[in-house]
Amino acid sequence: MLDKIGFENGLLIETICSTENPDGSPHSAPIGVKRAGMLLSIDKLFKDTITFENLVRSGYILINLLDDIETFYLATFSDLPREEYDKSYSTRIPPLRRSNAFIEAELVNFRDRDNFVSVELSISGILIRKMKPCFFTRCKHAVLESLIHATRVPVFRRIDPKEAGSLMKLILHYRDLVSRICPEEPYNRIMNGIVNRLRDTQI
Ligand SMILES: Cc1cc2nc3c(=O)[nH]c(=O)nc-3n(C[C@H](O)[C@H](O)[C@H](O)COP(=O)(O)O)c2cc1C
Structure with a gap:
């Protein structure tokens, strides 16, 4: 199965x-x-x-x-x-x-x-429940990678600010990629949401 x-x-x-x-x-x-x-x-x-x-x-x-x-x-x-x-x-x-x-x-x-x-x-x-046709999209992967990094940024800001900075750079790189090649809904909206949340929680 x-x-x-x-x-x-x-x-x-x-x-x-x-x-x-x-x-x-x-x-x-x-x-x-x-x-x-x-x-x-x-x-x-x-x-x-x-x-x-x-x-x-x-x-x-x-x-x-x-x-x-x-x-x-x-x-x-x-x-x-x-x-x-x-x-x-x-x-x-x-x-x-x-x-x-x-x-x-x-x-x-x-x-x-x-x-x-x-x-x-x-x-x-x-x-x-559903068998859907699957295909690659750079948009989905860029947003998913950014979400994973976003869960680590607050932790590294406390224990390793340099690593937090590197992860932030990657997220901003993906945000630029998404803004060039992906539609606004939902990809650009979510990427901007991720970046804004991390900016809001910056200590
Ligand atoms: C795509 C993705 C995969 C993740 N994989 C894991 C994982 O394998 N193990 C883990 O502890 N947290 C992982 N995380 C982070 C958790 O989802 C995140 O820390 C979550 O807030 C913690 O779970 P909680 O809501 O149960 O406290 C992942 C996050 C994302 C976006």
């Missing part, structure tokens, strides 16, 4: 992982998930994330597979609103409305590696 949707063995994909908060509500964050045979792994899950706390407490995770850059943007900077979840499934927590497929998984074990853990997951369910 995973081969059929292109999630080949050894491949790392960028997903949005939903976990269960202590009050039963869902929490979602973009996280890289790797396939390791019939198991999945999150090689680097930072311990200061809500996702880590929820996963260790509940032992359950719902991995949303989607290429909707707007949902990635929303999930990176805020809690997704309730209307982003699809309640028509009887899963423990609802999948995202815009997911093309989702995988339910259980925590097998995790290895402590200082400020992050490496997590091993076993698959308990897979549902393919």
Whole structure:
């Protein structure tokens, strides 16, 4: 089934992982998930994330597979609103409305590696909702790379300002690329949103 949707063995994909908060509500964050045979792994899950706390407490995770850059943007900077979840499934927590497929998984074990853990997951369910034609676009990749860097800039501003500056340079490079070759909606709007958020949080 995973081969059929292109999630080949050894491949790392960028997903949005939903976990269960202590009050039963869902929490979602973009996280890289790797396939390791019939198991999945999150090689680097930072311990200061809500996702880590929820996963260790509940032992359950719902991995949303989607290429909707707007949902990635929303999930990176805020809690997704309730209307982003699809309640028509009887899963423990609802999948995202815009997911093309989702995988339910259980925590097998995790290895402590200082400020992050490496997590091993076993698959308990897979549902393919939409098969969409896929193609490359530089716009999506530029925005996705910028989102990943944007989550690291505030951390490096505290511990390594030089590295924070290098990441900021990369983000500005992608913003220039996007402004030259991508449409305003949603790419330029999101890139400007990322840059403005990082400027606003500058200490
Ligand atoms: C595309 C993308 C991939 C990410 N992958 C990871 C990851 O593999 N591990 C991780 O700890 N944080 C990752 N992050 C950062 C988290 O999503 C971000 O720090 C989030 O705010 C922390 O999660 P929380 O909301 O559960 O606290 C990624 C961010 C993006 C945009």
